[in-house]
Each structure stands twice: as C-alpha cells, then as structure tokens.
Amino acid sequence: MVAHLLRLKLLLLRNLFRRSRAQTIGIIAGIVYFSFAVVGVAVLLGSLRTSLDDARVIIPLVGAGTILLWTIVPLFTFGSDPTLDPARFATFAVPTRDLAVGLALSALIGLPAIATCVIMAGVFVAWTVTPGSAVAGLVCVVVGVLTAVTTSRWVSARATGALQSRRGRDALAIAGLVLLLVAGPLVAFVASSGADAKGAAGMLSDVIAWTPLGWVWAAPTDIAAGDTTTGLLRLLLGVLTLVVVGRLWAGAVSDQVENPRAVARSDAGVAADGDLGLFARTADTAGGAVAGRVLTSYRRDPRFQVALITTPLVPLLLLVPFVVGDVLWAPLLMGPLVAFLLGFGEHNAVAYDSDAVWLHLVTATPGVADRRGRLVASALLALLLVPAYTLVGAGLGGRLDLLGGLLGLSVALLGAGYGLSSVMNVVLPYPVPESGESPFASPPGAAGATLLAQTVASIGTTVIAAPVLLLAWLGWQGQVWAVWATAVLGLALGVAAALVGIRIGGRLFESRGPELLAALRRT
Amino acid sequence: MNDPGVLADLPAPQGVPTDGPAIAIRALGKRFGDLIAVKGIDLDVPRGSFFGLVGPNGAGKTTTLSMVTGLLRPDHGKAFVLGRDVWADPVAAKRLLGVLPDGLKLFDRLTGLQLITYAGLLHGMSRDLATSRASELIAALGLSEAQGKLVVDYSAGMTKKATLACALVHAPRVLVLDEPFEAVDPISAATIRRILEDYVAAGGTVVLSSHVMDLVQRLCSHVAVIADGQVLAVGQTDDVRGGRSLEERFVELVGGSTEVEGLSWLRTSSD
Numbered sequence: 001m002v003a004h005l006l007r008l009k010l011l012l013l014r015n016l017f018r019r020s021r022a023q024t025i026g027i028i029a030g031i032v033y034f035s036f037a038v039v040g041v042a043v044l045l046g047s048l049r050t051s052l053d054d055a056r057v058i059i060p061l062v063g064a065g066t067i068l069l070w071t072i073v074p075l076f077t078f079g080s081d082p083t084l085d086p087a088r089f090a091t092f093a094v095p096t097r098d099l100a101v102g103l104a105l106s107a108l109i110g111l112p113a114i115a116t117c118v119i120m121a122g123v124f125v126a127w128t129v130t131p132g133s134a135v136a137g138l139v140c141v142v143v144g145v146l147t148a149v150t151t152s153r154w155v156s157a158r159a160t161g162a163l164q165s166r167r168g169r170d171a172l173a174i175a176g177l178v179l180l181l182v183a184g185p186l187v188a189f190v191a192s193s194g195a196d197a198k199g200a201a202g203m204l205s206d207v208i209a210w211t212p213l214g215w216v217w218a219a220p221t222d223i224a225a226g227d228t229t230t231g232l233l234r235l236l237l238g239v240l241t242l243v244v245v246g247r248l249w250a251g252a253v254s255d256q257v258e259n260p261r262a263v264a265r266s267d268a269g270v271a272a273d274g275d276l277g278l279f280a281r282t283a284d285t286a287g288g289a290v291a292g293r294v295l296t297s298y299r300r301d302p303r304f305q306v307a308l309i310t311t312p313l314v315p316l317l318l319l320v321p322f323v324v325g326d327v328l329w330a331p332l333l334m335g336p337l338v339a340f341l342l343g344f345g346e347h348n349a350v351a352y353d354s355d356a357v358w359l360h361l362v363t364a365t366p367g368v369a370d371r372r373g374r375l376v377a378s379a380l381l382a383l384l385l386v387p388a389y390t391l392v393g394a395g396l397g398g399r400l401d402l403l404g405g406l407l408g409l410s411v412a413l414l415g416a417g418y419g420l421s422s423v424m425n426v427v428l429p430y431p432v433p434e435s436g437e438s439p440f441a442s443p444p445g446a447a448g449a450t451l452l453a454q455t456v457a458s459i460g461t462t463v464i465a466a467p468v469l470l471l472a473w474l475g476w477q478g479q480v481w482a483v484w485a486t487a488v489l490g491l492a493l494g495v496a497a498a499l500v501g502i503r504i505g506g507r508l509f510e511s512r513g514p515e516l517l518a519a520l521r522r523t
Numbered sequence: 524m525n526d527p528g529v530l531a532d533l534p535a536p537q538g539v540p541t542d543g544p545a546i547a548i549r550a551l552g553k554r555f556g557d558l559i560a561v562k563g564i565d566l567d568v569p570r571g572s573f574f575g576l577v578g579p580n581g582a583g584k585t586t587t588l589s590m591v592t593g594l595l596r597p598d599h600g601k602a603f604v605l606g607r608d609v610w611a612d613p614v615a616a617k618r619l620l621g622v623l624p625d626g627l628k629l630f631d632r633l634t635g636l637q638l639i640t641y642a643g644l645l646h647g648m649s650r651d652l653a654t655s656r657a658s659e660l661i662a663a664l665g666l667s668e669a670q671g672k673l674v675v676d677y678s679a680g681m682t683k684k685a686t687l688a689c690a691l692v693h694a695p696r697v698l699v700l701d702e703p704f705e706a707v708d709p710i711s712a713a714t715i716r717r718i719l720e721d722y723v724a725a726g727g728t729v730v731l732s733s734h735v736m737d738l739v740q741r742l743c744s745h746v747a748v749i750a751d752g753q754v755l756a757v758g759q760t761d762d763v764r765g766g767r768s769l770e771e772r773f774v775e776l777v778g779g780s781t782e783v784e785g786l787s788w789l790r791t792s793s794d
Binding site: 280362365 | 690
C-alpha cells in the first residue's frame, strides 16, 4: 500500500511535465533557478563544518525555520495538493496505519521535499566533524526532515477539516494577510537593529535548541564539541518528538477517513429579508449595478480585501528610505505610486468574476457600463488616497511647490492605468484564485501568462503617461513652467486615456464576449 | 449543410414578425480543434411550444444552446430568436431571451435577492421594478428563507432556482434552459415545472435540454433528439415517440445497446 501511494505521487510529479510545452518550459526554468539557490544554501551550510561556533548558532535556526515553513505553508495552499488529503481515501479499504505512513512518505516526493533534502545534505556535511557526530548527524537529519514533513501533513489535514466551511477559509485568508503585513515591519525592525543581530541570533538559537523545534538540530553539534550527554539527550527528545507528531498525524488520518464530512454548515444569512445592501445606494443603471457588485465583493471576498489592504500600504514603504536614509525625494513619489498601483490593479479585473460573467453576456450589458462600473470602487479609493498621499508626500519632502505637478502626474498614471486596464482585462485575462480559494494560492500553469500581462500593463501605463513623466522630470529639475504644464497635461491626458480606454474596452467587451467567456472558463 | 437555400424560408430578420418560429437555427456548426461538436444543425422551435432537446452526453446540446444564447460564437450558420439574428443583432435578441446555462458559476458573494436584482438591473430595468420582481420570484420559487444568504452557501437545487429567477426577471418571451432539473429535489422540480407550464400557457416558449426522458415525455409538446452533433428526429413529442416511450425511441435512434455483458461476479445470489 505504501508503495502504491509513493508510485501515485511519482506519477503526479511526472505529469507536471506533461502539460503544454510553454508550461513545461516555465516549470523547468523555475526549477533551474531555484536549484541554484538551494544548492548555494546547501554549500554554505556545509562550509560550517570548519566552524563549530557558527554551526551552533546557524543550524538550529535553519532547522527550526524548515520545520516552521513546512508547518505554515500548507495553511495557505490548502487544497493545492488533494492527492495527500486523507479524506480522499475514505472510500477505499486501506488500513489507517498504512495510509498514515504512506501519505507522510509520499509527501517526501515533490519539489519542496527535494529542496529540503538538498539543504539538509549540507547540514549533514557540516556535522561530519567526528565519527560520532557524523552518525548522530545522519540520524538527526533524517528525523528532522521526517518531523517537518509529518507535522506539515498533520497541520494540513486538521486545517482542511476546519476550513471546509467558507467562513473558516475566509478567516484564515484574513489571518494570513495580517501575518503578511506584520512580517514586513518585523523584518525591517530586526534588520535595522543590525549591530547586535549576531548576539540576538545566538540567544534565539540557544533557546530554540531546547525546544521541540531545535532538539535534533543541536544534538550533533553537542556531540562534535564533546558534550555527548547533552547531545544524546537532545537526540532522544528529538526522536520522541517525531513519535508524538507521528501519533497526532495517524489520529488525524483515522478521524478523516472515518468521518470525512464532519463539517458544520453555517446557516446564518448575511442580510435581512428584502435588504439590497449596497445595491440600494449605487446609481439606478446597469453601470451602477456593476459598481454595486464590485463594492460588495470588496466587503465579502478575501481576494478583493487583499488588494484593498495592501494597495494603500505599499507607498508607505517609500518612507523607509526617507526615515532611514534621509532620501528627501522618496515621499514625493507616494501619490504617483498609489495612483499607478490603483490603475494597474484593474488590469485583470474580469478574471476575478470567472465564468460568472455569462450573466453580463446574456443580459447584453453595455460594454461601457460594465467598464465604468468596475472602476467605481477603485476610483473611490483613488479619490481618497491620491490627494492624501500626494499632499503628505510633498509636505514630508518639503516640496509643496511641486504639488500641482505631482497631482497631474498622479492623475495621468491613474487614468492611463484605468484606460489600459479597461482594454486589457477583456483581451488578456489570466488565471487567478477562484472565489472561495485561498487568495494566496497560485493557479497552476499561470506564471507565464501572469508575467506577460503584468509586464504589458506596467510598461503600457508608463508609456501612455510618458509625456507627463518627462514634463514632471523637467519640473523636478527646476523648470517652474514644467510643473504647471505637468499639472494641466497630466489632468487632460489622464482623463482622456481613461475615457478612450473605457470606450475601446467597452466595444471589445461587447464584440469579444464569447471569446472572453471561453478564456475565463479555461483559466 | 452549406445549402444557401435554407435561409430562404425564414421571415426577414428585421421587423417584428407575428408568426414564424420562436427560435430558428440554420446550419449551425461548431468545431473544437479536431472535434466537430455540432454538424450544421437546422431546427425550428415553434412559438408557444414546450421544446425538449434530448441526447446522450457529448451530443452537442450545451454547445448548440450556447450558440443560440450568445455565449459561444458559432463557426458556421445562424440562430434567430423571434426573427432577430442572435449574432448580428445581439441586443434585440437577448432582450427576448431568458437563459439558464449549465455548469457556469454565479456571482456567489451576492445574496439571492441581490443576484436576481442584479440580473434585472443589467437588463436596464429600474431598481424598483427589478427589486419587486426579484422578491416575487423569490417567493414563487420558495427561496424566501434563503434570500438573505450568500449564493455561495446555497445547495445545488437552490442555486438552480436562483439562476432560473435571473433568467425570468426581465419577462423574456423565450426561455432557453440547459439541464434545469439537474440536482433539483422533487419538490423544487415540481415548483419549477408549474412555473414553466404557466409560462407556456401564457404564450411563452421554453426550450430545455435534459437527460431524463420521462420528464421530457410528460412535459414537452415538442422534442428533438440530437446525437453526435446532428438532429436525428424532431417534431411533436407524440409523433417522435410513435406509440412507444420516448426512452425506447431514444435508445433506438441513438443506437446504443443496453444489453449488459459480463459482470456475472456481481450477481451474488448466494448470500
């Protein structure tokens, strides 16, 4: 049975290369790229062999990090690898024990596991100081990797159980978003306290070495340093950890197999009877209806909330060089950057509807109304953010004299983005996570199309706004007339680009509706 | 199938014809790569008929209906709704059509009431009219309890009913329904059936596709059997089945064998 599961997983891995040629090339390019990184890390770790003190600090951190990554990642990619979901095997008469062992081992077949093993080979090399530490190192690497993989399976199995409900999934998506937002500043904070980083890392490593995350990663170093008692104690504790995790995983497997559909359905409605929600407040037209629906999505769909929360935060990153490096011109770009992001953000808007867009087709929704309605939510955000960030940025940078030019530039970028997006999201939609999937999941085989569309959207927006960018640069160089020219031309160009784009996009939406639907069904 | 004469007996696409078929399909064809899914179909759906489209899986039912409703561009031929060319004059044709497609998603983060109102608004109706009709449809289809719930939390049957409401909200003259009874419980099916029968009695035309021969035989005044992208038989249901059950006639036309070979080990009469 275990052999069957392993063979199944191998087959799936091989089928990865059996898709279209373009996708295969993309996958292979990705593998080559990451192989260099992984092998580099492994070599670096292997070189710790000559320095026991560094090994004592770094290896527990790397090991604990590996286990943590294996634990956290399945929370955000749930459902991405259903072949390893125990509930799928509920209808087959497989002994639970075989299933638990087989599924855990088959998780070892796959690109992430191979990368982990390569890195751990480097760790093993670092431990080949004495014969004793080499033997302990081999045991520890194997136990460590198995612990990571088994924990990952356990978390994933429990998560799938909890996340079968829509509410659970949405909650997790929001939690992930918060984590993402906290992680950035945290890393920046740690990096900025650079001087004492080494001491802090040493302390952290010492603590980790006495937790379940670090036992196995510290034991061989102890033995190499001659502290055999501590080493063996940690090794024993590490093996016990693996046994405990294994038990937990087996328990999860038997729960899932015996009761695969133990899911509470939430029955609560979200609106009172007769309550139209936002539809009662938008304009009484087809365009208004589209706007109402998109605004409702911002309220209820995690995929939109991710964009809603991250877009205003990205320009704040410009404050880092301003605060840390006294780069005075950096905050000046806050307004134009948020305008660019908002315009660019609409370039794949229709793909989020997936094939539900059939309703727009059969109702013969006017293309211009569809285009306009989709932009309303983003435009409302722009109305708030662009003036605020432009003003704050100009104030912080001490260049309030450039305010007019900055506003003109922002409007030009926003309008160019809206215009181009209104055409692009009809002509070049690319796959995004489906409604209800994790907003962080990446649909398989979409990397090429995503890269292409995003490149076209960003370069295209810049090219359309190029005259205004040029004028703005002249204004920055001290040409006062250029500042006002930027303001006037920026406003005109932004509005014109948006209007023309909406008109062309609207016509394309009407004429290419069936092709759009077919593209969205495939994606 | 390329005979140009087939269009001759059609009423002129412009103007408002008072008779002529509700839906006219002329030499409609579609290929996907090497597969020819629909091989130049000619079909007339009479006004006021309850028209059933039956055929085995992969026969081209959904492809045909998608081309009639403007969801899939035909490679060949034309489709008319009450004389309006679906592909040359889509806005006029779509105003007359109510569509329930099969296997397409909905805007599932809306509540049921919002979704149906949304469909009405997209048709250009005023909010008051769209809302009052949406509320009436929700009551008629037995969705009152669930009107404030998100469509994503609906069961398959409730989703079908909500989609049907979207198709009805603008009072279309012709309804095109792809598998309207799939995954629908018997009570809901009876409700839907009554609504459709009333609709036909009031002069509307319904075209539906189905696998369930019994249902089509009971419900439909006319039937077309299609298989392998071609029409094998068409006409009044009683004429097509010729005294036998529609299912028997269907199996005979499509030519599959229902004899089961092998599987002797499955007949465990001993215990």
